Amino acid sequence: MINKRMFVPILLSALTTLSTKASLPGLNADLANLYQVDPAAESRSISPENLTGGKGMGGMATAGTGANAASQLGQGWKVSPSVVIKAGTTFTLADIDGPGYITHVWMTPTGNWRHEILRFYWDGETNASVECPAGDFFACGLGKYCQIQSLPVCVNPGSAFNCYWPMPFRKGARITLENIDHQDMVLYYQIDYSRAKVPQNAGYFHAQFRCENPIKTRGLYTILDGVQGAGQYVGTYLAIKVHNSGWWGEGEIKFYLDGDTQFPTICGTGTEDYFCGSYNFENQETHKYQIFSTPYTGLAQVIPADQTYQPGQRFGLYRWHITDPVRFKKDLKVTIQALGWKPGGLYERLAPDIASVAYWYQKEPHAPFPLLPDLNELDGH
Numbered sequence: 001m002i003n004k005r006m007f008v009p010i011l012l013s014a015l016t017t018l019s020t021k022a023s024l025p026g027l028n029a030d031l032a033n034l035y036q037v038d039p040a041a042e043s044r045s046i047s048p049e050n051l052t053g054g055k056g057m058g059g060m061a062t063a064g065t066g067a068n069a070a071s072q073l074g075q076g077w078k079v080s081p082s083v084v085i086k087a088g089t090t091f092t093l094a095d096i097d098g099p100g101y102i103t104h105v106w107m108t109p110t111g112n113w114r115h116e117i118l119r120f121y122w123d124g125e126t127n128a129s130v131e132c133p134a135g136d137f138f139a140c141g142l143g144k145y146c147q148i149q150s151l152p153v154c155v156n157p158g159s160a161f162n163c164y165w166p167m168p169f170r171k172g173a174r175i176t177l178e179n180i181d182h183q184d185m186v187l188y189y190q191i192d193y194s195r196a197k198v199p200q201n202a203g204y205f206h207a208q209f210r211c212e213n214p215i216k217t218r219g220l221y222t223i224l225d226g227v228q229g230a231g232q233y234v235g236t237y238l239a240i241k242v243h244n245s246g247w248w249g250e251g252e253i254k255f256y257l258d259g260d261t262q263f264p265t266i267c268g269t270g271t272e273d274y275f276c277g278s279y280n281f282e283n284q285e286t287h288k289y290q291i292f293s294t295p296y297t298g299l300a301q302v303i304p305a306d307q308t309y310q311p312g313q314r315f316g317l318y319r320w321h322i323t324d325p326v327r328f329k330k331d332l333k334v335t336i337q338a339l340g341w342k343p344g345g346l347y348e349r350l351a352p353d354i355a356s357v358a359y360w361y362q363k364e365p366h367a368p369f370p371l372l373p374d375l376n377e378l379d380g381h
Contacts (some may be wrong), residue, residue, distance in 0.1 A: 028101070028166060041196040046094045048080045053096065064155060065186070082188040085116075090178040094191045098123070099198045102167035105175075107189035108159050109134055113143060114378045115181035122204045123171040127368050132209040133378065134177070134357050136357050138163065139300060139318045141239035142148035146301040149293040152320055154234070165234075165359070167205040168198045180375065203231050211355035213380025214243065219338050224358035226370075227332040231362025232325035236274075236334075239381070241353040241380075242312045244340055247280050248350055251337025258330045266326065271336065275299065275317045282308070289315075297311025298319045320359075334358060353380050 042055075046063075050058040064080025085091045096102075108237035109116055113135025120130035135141050139148050148155040154162045167173070173193075179185050208224060215221045223236060233255070242248045249271035254264040268274040270282050276297040283290040289302045301316030326332075338350040 006021050007094055014256065029103075038196070039240040044096075044100075044195060044272070046096070046193075046195055047192045048083050049078075049277050053094070053191075053193070072148050079264065082186050085177060085179040085182050085185050085187055087179055087182050090176050091187075093175040093177055093189060094173065094193075095175075096169070096193060097174045098169045098171045098173065100169060100173070100193050101194045101198065102169075102191060102193045103164070103175060104192040105161075105163040105189075106191075107134070107161050107163075107184055107187060109177075109187050111179070111185035113140065113181060115179065115375070116185065116365065117178040117180060117372065119176045119178070120205070120207075121174040121176075122169045122364065123173075125364065127202055127366070129364075129366060130207040131369055131372060132207050132288055134161065136209055136237060136239065136355060137161075137207060139237045139298075139316065139357075141237065141357075142301050142303055142314050142316050144301070144303065146316060147293060148318070150318065150320060151295045151296065151322060153318070166245070167207055169204070170198050204364050204366075205359075205361055206231075206366060207357055207359045209357050209372070210370065211239075211353075211356070211373055211377060213241075213353040213377060214351040215354055218351045221336050221338060221354045221356070223253075223334040223356045224338060224360070225333045226367045227328070227360070227362065228330070228367050229362050229365075230329050231332070231360055232327045233332060233334065233358070233360045234320060234325050235320045235357075235359035237357040237359075238317045238336075238348055239314070239355040240317070241312070242350070243311055243352060244348075244350055245311050246309050246340050247278065248338065248352060249339070250339035250347060253334070253336045255326050256331075256333040256335075257326070257328045260333075266289060276338075277320050296322060332360070355380075 016024055027114045042054040046053040049061060059076045061080035062075055065082045066078045066080060070077040083091060116134040118130060118134050118137050119128040121128050135143065138155055139153050140146055140155055145159050146155065152165045175191065177187065188228045197247060207226040212221065251271050253268040253274045255266035273369050277299060281289050281299050288308050290300055291300065293300045297319045299315065299317050307313060320361045338352055340348045340350045342348040
């Protein structure tokens with residue numbers, strides 16, 4: 001016989017769960033629920049043709065970078081497709097009231113992608129949750145175009161950066177791009193988002209850039225440290241320039257979770273293994289590095305591509321933890337070793353140049369990020 005006192009709370013809990021799930025199509029659309037209609041959700045988009053994302057306010061510009069081309073056609077005919085960001089200035093790409101959820105960011109910037117700093121701020125915070133050069137954020141940190149064919153990030157010809165990381169916010173979202181170069185830049189961009197309720201358990205998206213040229217501790221590089229609170233680690237991008245001949249990727253990645261000190265909870269078996277490759281990323285027929293780009297991982301760039309095991313080569317790698325996020329409750333630190341080989345089959349600690357982006361979700365507030373490197377350090381790659 002059912003105890004009514006127990007049944008009512010259980011029923012209310014089930015109804016709450018169903019209600020939360022019912023609201024998800026407006027917040028987190030994919031092929032599994034794309035057919036579901038959420039009448040409470042509203043689609044909006046910000047671009048140079050609608051800088052506020054206002055309803056019915058797109059294509060109203062009468063001045064802009066396309067004004068001359070549209071001079072014989074008038075308002076509504078691609079008058080303002082892009083913005084010019086002056087050297088040494090910061091431009092606000094979006095300033096959105098919440099609650100909501102950024103679904104897609106597209107941009108194609110001119111200039112030096114390491115000199116263009118993206119920042120994302122959630123719910124009125126003053127310390128950015130994302131601070132990263134534009135190229136590295138989109139897994140193109142070597143200054144040259146490369147095609148990325150992954151689920152959360154894709155880069156398409158000729159220099160089209162696309163991001164599909166889900167980014168919920170409750171009170172508001174602000175996105176800026178700082179041009180720290182000595183030259184003006186032109187930016188075409190579009191930020192798509194939904195106005196929708198955000199579940200209580202939703203974390204905030206974070207991305208942090210670091211670089212060392214060469215790494216300060218021979219054989220060891222820190223990808224992320226100082227994270228406090230609960231969350232999950234969802235991705236790594238590495239840009240590496242080697243200074244030695246021979247194979248450079250024997251180093252293990254380590255995840256220190258929730259109070260780990262000397263030894264981590266998660267320890268990989270090698271750099272190429274962490275990026276889901278094997279045996280030096282070497283094509284067993286050509287004996288050259290094999291470039292690849294897949295939904296979750298890739299060796300997307302090798303410069304120059306026609307050499308193997310040569311000093312000065314540069315590599316761009318990404319690994320997205322979409323089906324296997326690394327969950328933490330209190331704190332997180334991530335490191336990777338830089339190891340090669342000595343004669344006689346012995347490991348050798350190396351000192352390459354490494355730049356990285358760590359991607360994770362967590363509840364706010366987050367710990368302040370380290371200071372962004374200066375121009376000289378950013379240009380090390």
